[in-house]
Amino acid sequence: MRRSAVGWIFVIPFIVMFVVFYLGPLLVGIGMSFTDMRSTDVTDPLGVDPVGVENYLRLANDEAMRKAAVNTAIFVVTCLPLTIGLGLAAAVALNSGIARLPAAFFRLGYYLPNITSIIGIAVAWKFLLEPEAGLVNWLLGLVGIDGPAWLQDESTALPSIIVMTAWRSFGFNMVVLLAALQSIPRELYEAGDVDGAGRWAKFRSITVPSLRPVLLFCTVYSSVGFMQFMEEPLIMTGGGPLNSTLSASLAIFKQFGVGNYGYAGAASSVLFVVIVALAVLQLRLGRNK
Template identity: 55%
Template sequence: MAEVPEVRDRTVPSDPAAGSAVEPGPRPPARARRTTGWLTGWGFALPFAVLFLVFTAGPVLASLVMSLSDLRSADLLDPFGVDVVGLDNYVRLFSDEKFLTAAGNTAVFVVVGVPLTMALSLLVALGLNSGLIRFRTLFRVGYYLPVVTSIVAISVVWRFVLQPDTGLANEILGFFGVDGPNWLNNETFALPTLIVMGAWRNLGFGMVIFLAGLQAIPKDLYEAATIDGAKRFAQFRYLTLPMLRPTMLFVAVITTIGYVQFFEEPFVMTQGGPLDSTLSMAYATYNQFGFGNYGYASAMGYVLFVVVVLLSIAWFKLLRNDVDD
């Protein structure tokens, strides 16, 4: 019986190093590949784009149109009959004493609160990063806990602490023979009290960011500086601070945005008083919405938005050049 010759599969090469014998199929044209990629990308992005347009971009544009009108709560039944006043709402703002008072209070809150919060956050981060403090994890949790706690609950607790007769703050001052003031009902002390509270509450956020920035600095740089005879203060000034510029920029921008929009503290603790000494721009905007002055309140909101943008640009101009260098 004749031996049947072995039939070798032509699709499998006899030499593994020779590569596959199967010829690849023709690739689709470049235009088709681009179209497929474009459709795939938009397929993934479309749900977010729709939500963004409906719930963010749409309301923003609608509020811009509202700020150019005299829309009030009574006009909601006939929104197309509202009078268009142009820039009159914006002009009116700069002659509104209550709004100017709110703008001044917000400026004080930002100018004092942001540097205070950043300085305390950096100081605590340096202490926790030094390795000289035991139970550092416990301290990190303790400092960060107010950040994730409800601001309403924190404000209520602070109101009890700052009570003029039975509050813990005045009890401590009374132990040293000091007669404590009525912190929240005194025109002189109300705003500084809210600033201290805001700095305490936001200290944990800045601490975590600064701590991450400090741990990213190579230890070799400090060792080289020590060998060259640099003292601790010199290392902090000429090594730590320059290396922390990007971190400082981020903390400054985020903290400034939060402080410009401060609302919960005066709303819960002082209701903007006494005598509007703690009235903020955000709280004044909220009040106008409550009064039904939607057009005027929208103009206030856009002024607040412009202030946030300008302050953010100022921080970038102040710190970004050093970052790029």
């Protein structure tokens, strides 16, 4: 009983934080989604009227929300393989090719953007991508290329944010994958050498199978985060131009900002269900391998 009590003493602070800041707001948001609650009803939350699934029906017919859902899907499908691919490439390079150099310097350099404030990074990239005074277009001009208005053009705004996010995020996957690479027994590679396997054959038949559990973790972790991306478009484009960078989380944020709490709660609930379903699907597909 004493050991159990000590365990609960250590667990209770997390349980309290989880209930107050995660589970509680989640349940409140789901409850609000079935009401017509607005910002003016905050002082009298029990006085709101139930509307059933009206908010969800409105959500299905909202063109801006549909656009936000499509943008989020494109962002996840594009940014996820970029981030994991860059992280794996950097991890393999650090584990082998440049191991003779100060690897800690490269690990820090690759990982530093991941722990830097997203606000600062987004503002810096916004200045870099300025059409007239930005460094990117200035460098392109040196080789005779007239750079576009990256964040003001519908065709380049979302890809620009995807590139910035992939650059910022791949450091986390690199650190995790590097730790996994260093745990692979060297005997497996020695056996591959004895069998005459080349570098690509060893990577395909030894490295990737050994990394499957870690790759699954990186995939689930990154996709859950990318499904909720909001700060990047909020700071860099405000969701424009013409909603071309509007994400699901940013659209929900804007609905909360104008006081449509019931409608925003419905959108939040749908996003939550989609994220959980995506994570479960990835775990089921990757579990057997």
